[in-house]
Amino acid sequence: MLNQVSVFAENTKGALRKMTSVLADADVNIYTMLANDSAEFGIIRLIMTNPEKATKTLQEAGYQCRMDKVIAIDMADTPGSLDRILNNLLEANIGIDYLYISYNRETATPVAVFKTSEPETETFLRGKGYALLDKI
Numbered sequence: 454m455l456n457q458v459s460v461f462a463e464n465t466k467g468a469l470r471k472m473t474s475v476l477a478d479a480d481v482n483i484y485t486m487l488a489n490d491s492a493e494f495g496i497i498r499l500i501m502t503n504p505e506k507a508t509k510t511l512q513e514a515g516y517q518c519r520m521d522k523v524i525a526i527d528m529a530d531t532p533g534s535l536d537r538i539l540n541n542l543l544e545a546n547i548g549i550d551y552l553y554i555s556y557n558r559e560t561a562t563p564v565a566v567f568k569t570s571e572p573e574t575e576t577f578l579r580g581k582g583y584a585l586l587d588k589i
Contacts, residue, residue, distance in 0.1 A: 454522040454575060455566070455587060456504040460497040461517040464490045472497065472516065479510040484589045485555040485566065500525075500555070500566070500589055523568050524575060525555070525586040530562045538565055541581055547571045555589055564589060 462468050469488060476483060476499075485500040501507055504520055511518045528534040535554075542549065552567035564586060578585060 454585070455500055455525050455589065457521050457523045457566070457568075458499045458501065458504050458508050458511070458518055459521060460499065460511060462495055462497055464493055464495045469497070472511070475511060475514045475516075476501065476507055479506060481507045481510070484558070485553075487553045498551075498553070521568060523566050524578065525589060526565045526578065527557050527560060527584040527586055528563045528565055529560075529584070535565055538578075538583065541578070542569075542574070545577055547574050547577065557586065557589055 460472060462472055473483070482502040483499055484502070485498075487498045489496050489498075499507070500523075508518055508520050526538055528538070539549075547569055548571065550568040550570060552565060555564045555566050556562075557564050566589075575585060
């Protein structure tokens with residue numbers, strides 16, 4: 454499983470830049486970033502080097518953030534792979550809180566990153582033969 458940092462931030466001009474400056478100054482490299490907005494605030498989900506340091510640094514800069522475990526599956530750049538993953542999860546009655554697609558830098562293949570509250574999901578997916586990643 455991967456550690457992902459979720460940051461609660463204002464939806465204003467320059468807000469993302471301010472947050473990325475904090476991380477850059479702390480020498481943290483961002484691998485994946487997903488920003489969801491609402492009228493006034495948004496949630497930014499990040500996978501990066503040293504998530505513990507990133508969380509501490511962001512909190513010291515005044516951000517509300519937390520670290521979560523997410524599952525990352527290498528999709529091997531095969532058509533229909535996401536559909537198969539989702540079908541297997543549905544058949545096992547495993548719900549997904551959210552999902553986004555990233556990129557595996559080592560294999561140059563797409564990666565499905567998702568959060569679930571079902572504790573057995575990782576074991577289930579490994580049993581189905583999926584390649585789960587601990588880094589992107």
